[in-house]
Amino acid sequence: AQSVTQPDIHITVSEGASLELRCNYSYGATPYLFWYVQSPGQGLQLLLKYFSGDTLVQGIKGFEAEFKRSQSSFNLRKPSVHWSDAAEYFCAVGPPTSGTYKYIFGTGTRLKVLA
Amino acid sequence: EAGVTQFPSHSVIEKGQTVTLRCDPISGHDNLYWYRRVMGKEIKFLLHFVKESKQDESGMPNNRFLAERTGGTYSTLKVQPAELEDSGVYFCASSRTLNTEAFFGQGTRLTVV
Numbered sequence: 001a002q003s004v005t006q007p008d009i010h011i012t013v014s015e016g017a018s019l020e021l022r023c024n025y026s027y028g029a030t031p032y033l034f035w036y037v038q039s040p041g042q043g044l045q046l047l048l049k050y051f052s053g054d055t056l057v058q059g060i061k062g063f064e065a066e067f068k069r070s071q072s073s074f075n076l077r078k079p080s081v082h083w084s085d086a087a088e089y090f091c092a093v094g095p096p097t098s099g100t101y102k103y104i105f106g107t108g109t110r111l112k113v114l115a
Numbered sequence: 116e117a118g119v120t121q122f123p124s125h126s127v128i129e130k131g132q133t134v135t136l137r138c139d140p141i142s143g144h145d146n147l148y149w150y151r152r153v154m155g156k157e158i159k160f161l162l163h164f165v166k167e168s169k170q171d172e173s174g175m176p177n178n179r180f181l182a183e184r185t186g187g188t189y190s191t192l193k194v195q196p197a198e199l200e201d202s203g204v205y206f207c208a209s210s211r212t213l214n215t216e217a218f219f220g221q222g223t224r225l226t227v228v
Binding site: 004036041042043044045046049090092101102103104105106107108 | 118119146148150155156157158159160163171173174206208210213214216217218219220221222
């Protein structure tokens with residue numbers, strides 16, 4: 001079955017510390033991969049996406065993610081967290097071919113940043 | 116350019132009542148999607164419109180849910196009658212084509228009491 005696993009429901013880091021949010025997926029083929037962020041009162045904002053090519057993807061707000069095919073993972077990283085990064089983060093996969101744009105989301109990781 | 120807009124942002128209704136959620140996609144986006152997040156669980160796909168046509172409604176939970184997209188512009192999602200398990204956050208998204216980025220709205224938080 002197709003699924004996305006975000007094993008960490010909550011993560012707390014200090015401001016300025018590095019961050020890694022984990023994402024593993026189960027899919028029949030290499031899907032499109034996404035990370036979204038939802039800040040309080042806001043919609044889902046796309047941080048970055050991977051379709052093909054370079055497995056290290058740069059996104060907005062200083063985030064990056066690395067696709068590792070052998071581990072079926074797409075972990076999100078940031079070298080130095082800012083207080084404004086406190087939010088909920090969602091990993092998602094989508095079909096690699098044209099067709100319905102049906103994303104499968106993980107359950108989300110809520111990030112708390114300590115001052 | 117305005118983003119995806121959803122109305123209302125919050126709705127509290129009693130079990131058995133009817134609620135209608137509205138989504139205004141980004142202008143020019145033919146593709147419109149509805150997703151739902153039930154408390155603490157993953158965001159799940161409900162359905163997909165291409166213009167006014169339903170392309171995929173495989174995620175609709177049951178026949179109490181009815182989605183429409185009049186004239187291929189805004190969309191409504193009606194729940195009738197609402198049940199307790201319908202509580203959650205309903206997201207709408209739109210994209211220009213099938214393989215371009217989908218932009219999400221802020222969601223409508225529905226609480227059925």
